[in-house]
Amino acid sequence: MAAIDVATGTGKVAATLADRVGAFGHVLGVDVSDRMVARARAQHADRIELEFVVADALDLPVGDGTFDAATIAFGMRNLPDYRRGFEELRRAVRPGGRVVCLEIARPRSLIGRLGRMWFERIVPRLGSLIGQGRAYAYLVDSVRGYPTPEEIATLMRAAGLVDVTWTPLTFGMVTLHVGVRPNVSSPDGAALMETAAG
DSSP states (O other): OEEEEESOTTSHHHHHHHHHHOTTSEEEEEESOHHHHHHHHHHTTTOTTEEEEEOOTTSOSSOTTOEEEEEEESOGGGSSOHHHHHHHHHHHEEEEEEEEEEEEOOOOSHHHHHHHHHHHHHHHHHHHHTTOHHHHHHHHHHHHTSOOHHHHHHHHHHTTOEEEEEEEEGGGTEEEEEEEOOOTTSHHHHHHHHHHHO
16 A cells, blocks of 8 residues: 655654555655655654655645545645645545545634633743744644634535545544545546536
């Protein structure tokens, strides 16, 4: 099997995917930061099934339908165009392949709202104490500006994915979205092809 992990950072998710595909599989980690890619390569130099490249998430350097699965973890909210990001993830996987997005969300439960208050008020202060105030302030702002889980699901469908589901995790502070690239022969896939052609 083959998988691609976008916004891979230091390659933790990519390494977990490599455990799943095995020594004869292939995992490509992609990140826009050359420093992150350098760290990922150094940390996982012994993994022959892992490869890391510097590239733009909105213009992936891969062929259409190359992978069985595509993942992005805590990176989608940093992209300037969410729909385009999902379109590229969909393009990268074969028909029937899965696109998985793990991202911070705005929780609705009481416990989740308490966690959100801590995240928005305390985390930036902690960041300032360690000299990373601007980075932590950006983290909070990027979460505030990120669409709701329902809106992300709608964007995924608009990007050509079907069977879209989402699951709240950690009291709703994190959400896991999953979508499937349709087969052209399926009713959903045929409808999408007609829409694209029209």
